[in-house]
Amino acid sequence: MSECDLTLVLSKKGIRPTQQRIAVYEYLLSHPEHPSADTIYRALVEKYPVFSRTTIYNSLNTLVEAGLVRQVNICAEEQHFDATTSDHGHFLCSKCGKIYDFEVDSVSLNMFCPSGFEKTQGDVFFIGVCPDCKTFTK
Amino acid sequence: MSECDLTLVLSKKGIRPTQQRIAVYEYLLSHPEHPSADTIYRALVEKYPVFSRTTIYNSLNTLVEAGLVRQVNICAEEQHFDATTSDHGHFLCSKCGKIYDFEVDSVSLNMFCPSGFEKTQGDVFFIGVCPDCKTFTK
């Protein structure tokens, strides 16, 4: 997606398309590995030396409120963020700490939702060992 | 479950059944609403005035490591804990903040797990509005 498109996306959501917000959103779109706030900060500070942690948090909150970004609450230590806002699953490897995405059939997922509850977001997650780590420990 | 039984459960896991650990575990078993560390602390301090936050964290970590308790990473602000260690689902109400448990068929859940990944724990969670809050806003 070009920077111009991102500007348009943010504008449509009623939020000002500042350079910082575009940078954060662009980073999330191009890094689907669910970076933490700190990871985003470190990466962006290299590219744009004037960039504060506060701005990362501000931008992330704004993007989450606008529905463009999701918080992934799989890890207790830090918050992780994800620009994929459709329902999908996560796999946290307890050895290497990586978070993997996988596709989830929305219809099947919705079948789990108890009746009477109005769902706005759904997620499946597993904790275990990823194929890479399984190979190394063998 | 009697206190004696709890002592046995902890002993079997190879951890010392101290009064504090038993109290924490007992609290979690009798409060299935996924209390946070702080909630547990406040409740237990009333019952046993000498009880430090450190001990809560120590005990919780020990119980989690022993596999008797699960961390529920649905909420970003605080950690929540759950003595139900079988696979099940959680529903977080975005209005009242309550976390609801619901049953999940393990076999169906496992079908979501991508091949090559070795799952040790599974969870489905939804965010939305619970029946109570839906009623009030109508």
Next chain:
DNA sequence: GTTCCTGCAAAAGCTTTGCAGAAGA
């Protein structure tokens, strides 16, 4: 020109660490 955003510094809140004394085996 007005409104909203950024970014520094400082604070806040949850959790962990170090260590001396106490409890459990």
Next chain:
DNA sequence: TCTTCTGCAAAGCTTTTGCAGGAAC
């Protein structure tokens, strides 16, 4: 007795807040 656990105080870390200057419209 020896090991392990508790609990106080202090530190550590991520995240939030207050506010002045700056960018966007």
